Amino acid sequence: MLEGKAALVTGAGRGIGRAIALTLARYGADVAVNYSGSREQAEKTVEEIREMGRNAVAIQADVSKADDCERMFQEAAQQLGSVDILVNNAGITRDNLAVRMSEEEFDQVIQTNLKGSFLCMRLAGKRMMKKRYGRIVNISSITGVHGNAGQINYCAAKAGVIGMTKSLAKELAGRSITVNAVAPGYIDTEMTAVLPQKVKDAILAQIPQKRMGTPEDVAETVAFLASDKASYITGQTILVDGGMGI
Numbered sequence: 001m002l003e004g005k006a007a008l009v010t011g012a013g014r015g016i017g018r019a020i021a022l023t024l025a026r027y028g029a030d031v032a033v034n035y036s037g038s039r040e041q042a043e044k045t046v047e048e049i050r051e052m053g054r055n056a057v058a059i060q061a062d063v064s065k066a067d068d069c070e071r072m073f074q075e076a077a078q079q080l081g082s083v084d085i086l087v088n089n090a091g092i093t094r095d096n097l098a099v100r101m102s103e104e105e106f107d108q109v110i111q112t113n114l115k116g117s118f119l120c121m122r123l124a125g126k127r128m129m130k131k132r133y134g135r136i137v138n139i140s141s142i143t144g145v146h147g148n149a150g151q152i153n154y155c156a157a158k159a160g161v162i163g164m165t166k167s168l169a170k171e172l173a174g175r176s177i178t179v180n181a182v183a184p185g186y187i188d189t190e191m192t193a194v195l196p197q198k199v200k201d202a203i204l205a206q207i208p209q210k211r212m213g214t215p216e217d218v219a220e221t222v223a224f225l226a227s228d229k230a231s232y233i234t235g236q237t238i239l240v241d242g243g244m245g246i
Contacts, residue, residue, distance in 0.1 A: 001227045003028035006055075006080035008073070010034040010063050010120060011090030013041035015189040016139065019215030020087055021045055021056075023223050029085065030055035032076035036062055036090065055080060063090045063116030073123045082131070085226045086124040088117040088161070089139045091154075093191070098152045106153045113157035114164075121168055125177070134177040135226045138165050139218075142185045142241050158183070162237050169235030178234040180225045185241025188212040208243035 007024045011017040013035040021031045022045065031049055033056060035042035042058040049056035057079040061072035076083050091113045094105035117138055128134025143151055144158025162181050169179040186192060186203050192212065195203075204210055218240050224230050225238070239245045 001027040001223070001229065002085070005084040005226075006030045006032070006076070006082050007085035007087065007226065008032040008034065008076045008083045008120075008124075009087040009089055010116070011036070012045060012087075013038040013058075015191070016184065016187060016215045016218050017087075017089040018045050019219040020089060020222050022048060023216065023219035024085065024087075024226065025049040025052050025054045025056065027223050027227070028054070029226075030080045032056070032072075032080055032083070033058045034061055034063070034072060034090065036060070062112075063088075063120060064111040066119055069116075069119045069123055073120075073127070077127070083124060083127060084131075084133065085135045085137070086120060087137045087139070087222055087226070088120050090116055091139070091157075093151070093154055095150050095154070097150055101153065109153040110157050113154065114160045117161050118164060121164065121179075125168065125172055128177045129172065129175050132175045132177075134172070134175075136168070136177070136179040137222050137225050138162075138179070138181040139222075140165075140181045140183040140237060142183050142239060142245055145183055145237070145239065145245060165237065166235045173234055176231075178225070178230065180230070180233060180235065181237040182218060182221050182225070183237050183239045183241070183245075184213060184218045185239065185244045186212050187218060188214055206244055207241070208246065211242060213240060213242055
């Protein structure tokens, strides 16, 4: 499904990003695995991809910094030949009630989750326009659609990602480039694993399917949007949430 394509996945050392990188490779893509601080985990992901017979490289970069992003794209293109698919997955949380949230907590999340996605989309767009082909998939969140108490910074960033997705989709549609977003609901990751059981039970009560999603649930949706099977889908946000957003 993705044979002959090269993908760059940000924040791909663990969790949802790792699942996305492995799934794209399983469908035939070579993958650049971006990480910020978890080099060991990123290298492990690269090793697993290479065991599938695909090419892979780990690239350290802070997506909130323009120079880092430029270097990351150059290295990915040098190592893999091109960047046909961009998955903007890198993100952080700094949760707090709005009245207690510091400017630093707000700015850190906006810089990484929103500005970082913009910087990567801009670089990918320039390269893809020259080729007249590309796939950009942005990882948003159900909280960017419905909001969530204690996450005003995260929700603002993820809602902004959806807005950017729609705008860039209109700008690039005429050059065979699609831009879509995936908005995961509550996914079983390291981040949600530490939640108290009482909180997990409350979350499950809101999900019609009565289970948390898996990173692979998100990854399979991303892989579809990255493929030519989704060539007539652009500017969309797909909720992978077990029906929570109904």
